Amino acid sequence: MTAFATDLIPGSRPETRLSRGLPGWALPVTTLAVAYLAVPLLATNYLFEAILLPFLALSLAGVGLNILTGYAGQVSLGSAAFMAVGAYAAYNFNLRVEGLPLIGSIVLAGLSAAAIGLAFGLPSLRLKGFYLAVSTLAAQFFVQWALTKFSWFSNDSASGVIDAPPLHVAGLTVEGPVGRYLFALTVVTVLTFLSYRLVISQTGRNFIAVRDNETAARIIGVPVLKTKLLAFAVSSFIIGVAGVLWAFAYLRTVEPAGFNLDRSFQILFIVIIGGLATIRGAFFGAALIVAFPLVLSRFGSFVLGDVFDSGVLDMSQRIVLGALIILFLVLEPDGLAALADRLRRRIGTALRRR
C-alpha cells in the first residue's frame, strides 16, 4: 500500500479546465474592476435604479437557488418566501436590536432565512422532484400569509409595508443610487465568492453526488440527509440576503405581496436560463430577466408607438419570455453559461489562429 504515498506530489497535475490562454481569475477580476471603477463613473441614476440594483439582488438570489436546485438537485418554488424572510428579519433586527451594525442584521437575516429554509427542506428527505417542488410552495404561501397576518413583523404598518432604514456601514452612511449600488455589489461579490468556494469543495461535490445518484452517494458514504438539509440552509441564507438587498438597496419600500409566487418563478427562470449548476449562469440569467422587459418596452414603443401601452407590454413580456424559456430548454439545456463558454472558446481559437 505504500504505493499510495509514493511519488505523489499533491496538485502536481495542472488545473487544465478553464485555462485557455487566460488564467481562470482574469475574467472575474476584470468584471469586478469594471463594476467597481468604471460603472459608478459612467452609469446614470436610471441605470442604477432600474437595472443594476435589481440585477444584483436577483443574481444573488439566483446564485442561492442554483446551489439548491442546480447543484443539489432539489427543486424549490419557495425562493421569494426566503427573500421575504431575509428582508423582514433584517428590518426587525435593525429596528429592535439597539446598536446592531447593518452587517449584523444582514447575517442574522440570512440565518433566519436559513432556519426557515431548513424547516421547509425537511420534506426533501422523503419527497423528490415535482412532489418536493409542490411542498416548497407551502413555504411560499405560509411566509406571505404570516407576514401579512402578524403586523408585528412590519412594526404595525398598514398591509405589512416596511421602509428600509438608512444604511450605515463602518461609520459611513450609504446614500444615493451609487452608494447603494456599491454596497449591494460588495455583498454580492463576497457571497458569490464564498458560494464558489463551497461548490468546488468536497461539500459541493456531495451536492452533485446526491443530485446525480442518491443511492450511489449513500453507498460511498455521503451523508445524504445532512447534505440535502445543508443545501436548503445555505441556499436559503443566500436568498435571504438577496431579499435584504432587494428591500434595503433596491426598492427601499417593500410589502409581502412583492415576494409572491411570480418572484419565485422569476428566480427559477433565472437559474434555468442562466444555466443550472453554474455560478456565473445566475448573473447571465438575471441580466436577461432584468434587461429584457426594458428592451422590449423600448422596442415596442419605438415600433408600435401608442398601441404598446403597459397592458400590452405586460402580456407580450410573458409571451416572449415563455417562448424564450421553451426555446432554451430545447436548444441549450445548459443555459446562457454554456452559450458563453462556447462563444469564448470560438473567440479563443480565432485569436490563436491569427
Add this chain to the structure above:
Amino acid sequence: MTQVLTLVLDGVTKGVTREASAVAFEKAPRASPGPAPDADADAQVHPAARLAAKLQASVDPGAGDAVLELVGVSLSFGGVSALSEVDLSVRRGEILAIIGPNGAGKSSIVNVISGVYRADRGHILLKGQRYGQVPTQRLAGLGVARTFQNLALFPGLSVLDNVVAGRAHRVRSSFIEQIAGFGRARRERLDARARAIYVIDFFQLSSLVDRPVGTLPYGLQKRVELARALVAEPDILLLDEPMAGMTATEKNEMAGFVRAARDRFGTTVVLIEHDIGVVMSLSDRVAVFDHGQNIALGTPAEVQRDPRVINAYLGIADADADTDSDDADDDVARGEAL
C-alpha cells in the same frame, strides 16, 4: 438440490491473523512524502496492516479468516423467495465469484450485504460485527465498497471528481472549514486528490481525468466506477456484474484490473458474473446459486465438476426459474452465461 453447502470457518485462525494485523499496524512505517491522512481515519485500518494480513492469507490460502459472513439469510419479495437460508463465508483477500442462472438471487446477496435490502431472517457478520441490516450510510466507513449492475456514477462530475467522491466517507471537516480551505479541510482535499490520481493512474485513466464521466464509453465508465470503489480503500469490494455488456477484450481487461486491484491493495473481492470463462480464470472460489440457495461452493475446478451445478445450468431447472426483479434487466449477458 436443496442441500446447502456451508463453509464452517475456523475460529482459531481468525484470532491469530487479527493479532498479526495489529502487530503489523504498530510497526507500519509512516507514509513519507505524500500527504498524511488525518490521524483518526488512519487508525481505522492502516493499509500496511491490511497488506500484511493479505500476505498472510496468501501464504496459506486455505486458512484465511472470514471478513464477511452471511448466516442463515433469507429474503423474499411478496412471497417470492429470493434467498433462503443462505450461509456464506468470505475469506480475507480472496476473489469469490457468485454465479447462477436467471433469478438465482445473486444480486440479492450483494444488496443484502450492502444494506440496500434487509434480510427477513438471519444476519450478516462484518468484521465480527453482527447486523440484521447493514447501515448503508456507514457502509463505506465499515470498509465495504460496491459497484452496481447498472452504472451508478455521477455524470455531472469529471472522472477525477467521481473518483475523489469515493473518499466522501473520510471527510471530517465542516463545510465552513472547506470554504475557508486551510487546515484539516485542505489536508483532506489534497489527500483525497492524491489518492484519486494514484488510483486513476492504476486503472490507466490518466488521460481522461477532466472528462465528464457521462461522455465516456460504457467500458471505461465501468472502470471509473471500480476506481471510485477502490479509492475508498475498502476491505471488501462487492462487484455486481462488473463485466456485463462488455466485449471479450474488455472483459479480459477488466478481469485483469480486478485481480491487480486485489493483488495491489489486498482487497477481498466478491463478484457476480455471468461469463463462466472469466469467472473460472479470475476467482479463487466460486459459489453457485440456484433458486436462492447456495448449491455449490469451492474452487473453480471443483465447482465445474459438481453435478448439481451442471444440472442448474444445463438441466430443466431454468424452465421454472422465478423472476427476480433485480436481475430482470440483463438478458443479453445471461444468454451467454454458458
